[in-house]
Amino acid sequence: MIEAHGLTKRYGSKTAVDDVSFTVHPGKVTGFLGPNGAGKSTTMRMIVGLDRPTHGTVTVNGRPYAQHRDPLRQVGALLDAKAIHTGRSAYNHLLAMGATHGIGKTRIREVIEMTGLESVAKKRVGGFSLGMGQRLGIASALLGDPRTLILDEPVNGLDPEGVVWVRNLVRYLASEGRTVFLSSHLMSEMALTADHIIVVGRGRVLADATTADIVARAAGTTVRVRSPQASRLVELLAGPGVSFTSTAPQAVEITGSTAEAIGEAAAAAQLVLHELTPVNGSLEDAYMSLTQDSVEYHSGEPGPHTDHAGAHTAPATQEGAHR
Numbered sequence: 612m613i614e615a616h617g618l619t620k621r622y623g624s625k626t627a628v629d630d631v632s633f634t635v636h637p638g639k640v641t642g643f644l645g646p647n648g649a650g651k652s653t654t655m656r657m658i659v660g661l662d663r664p665t666h667g668t669v670t671v672n673g674r675p676y677a678q679h680r681d682p683l684r685q686v687g688a689l690l691d692a693k694a695i696h697t698g699r700s701a702y703n704h705l706l707a708m709g710a711t712h713g714i715g716k717t718r719i720r721e722v723i724e725m726t727g728l729e730s731v732a733k734k735r736v737g738g739f740s741l742g743m744g745q746r747l748g749i750a751s752a753l754l755g756d757p758r759t760l761i762l763d764e765p766v767n768g769l770d771p772e773g774v775v776w777v778r779n780l781v782r783y784l785a786s787e788g789r790t791v792f793l794s795s796h797l798m799s800e801m802a803l804t805a806d807h808i809i810v811v812g813r814g815r816v817l818a819d820a821t822t823a824d825i826v827a828r829a830a831g832t833t834v835r836v837r838s839p840q841a842s843r844l845v846e847l848l849a850g851p852g853v854s855f856t857s858t859a860p861q862a863v864e865i866t867g868s869t870a871e872a873i874g875e876a877a878a879a880a881q882l883v884l885h886e887l888t889p890v891n892g893s894l895e896d897a898y899m900s901l902t903q904d905s906v907e908y909h910s911g912e913p914g915p916h917t918d919h920a921g922a923h924t925a926p927a928t929q930e931g932a933h934r
């Protein structure tokens with residue numbers, strides 16, 4: 612279990628983490644999402660005592676990290692996969708880590724096997740690919756068989772097989788009753804992996820709910836309609852907050868209304884409908900709408916009409932802008 616209360620971190624005038632409180636529960640995979648610079652890594656670093664909070668507290672399994680006598684058995688962390696002595700072999704790296712906790716060769720061989728590093732375990736870490744480095748970082752985190760795992764971008768650099776492997780591994784670890792807290796920018800992967808999600812933006816918590824609840828917020832906001840009288844239907848439904856995107860002849864996606872309201876309006880006007888489908892939202896949709904005001908580093912639109920001022924593009928609420 613990880614418990615943060617009023618956690619705050621300032622670097623000079625920059626507030627990286629701003630009065631953040633949350634609980635990460637055992638037996639679940641909790642995803643930690645947020646735009647670049649939102650404060651995820653800083654929060655994770657404070658959890659494992661690598662950064663000192665300016666205010667507030669954070670405990671892991673009931674105590675501040677530094678007060679654990681056997682930290683490797685309490686918390687396994689992957690924070691920066693490159694922060695490993697490059698001259699050592701993977702095996703020797705794990706041996707050196709294990710020596711601090713009396714962890715023997717049997718466990719080292721076990722984690723090497725679990726992470727698929729058998730064929731490169733005796734090679735120098737300096738020659739590792741990004742994916743192999745990530746696997747070694749995960750092996751290091753697992754070494755002490757910890758009750759809590761904190762993984763910052765664990766699938767970064769992994770191939771598709773590796774991504775699925777991490778998903779299955781963290782789900783298995785959570786099913787054993789461990790606390791698993793991981794960050795990722797891959798929304799589709801997070802949707803498949805996490806039971807619960809905490810979203811941060813500009814150092815503050817924007818959402819803390821089950822993945823299903825967060826996705827549900829974005830669901831049902833768009834309804835796909837096909838009708839031979841689509842243009843009549845658009846005229847009928849036009850109003851504040853309702854927008855339309857024509858997707859094909861006689862087909863339109865309507866945002867800002869519900870399937871029930873559209874169906875009833877069509878029936879009252881005796882308009883024929885061939886399709887009336889609420890379009891399920893995705894975690895990405897929900898994330899985008901939650902963080903749209905918290906993104907610090909905006910990209911321009913692709914193509915020749917890039918907004919060179921780098922200004923915030925308007926949310927997709929105008930006609931034709933939704934998809």
Ligand SMILES: Nc1ncnc2c1ncn2[C@@H]1O[C@H](COP(=O)(O)OP(=O)(O)OP(=O)(O)O)[C@@H](O)[C@H]1O
Binds near residue numbers: 625647651654
């Ligand atoms: N040591 C530091 N000194 C000064 N500012 C820092 C330091 N570490 C982080 N920051 C700033 O704090 C903010 C939060 O950074 P952090 O790395 O925690 O964000 P993040 O959510 O992990 O971002 P990303 O998704 O890009 O990894 C950023 O604006 C960053 O520039």
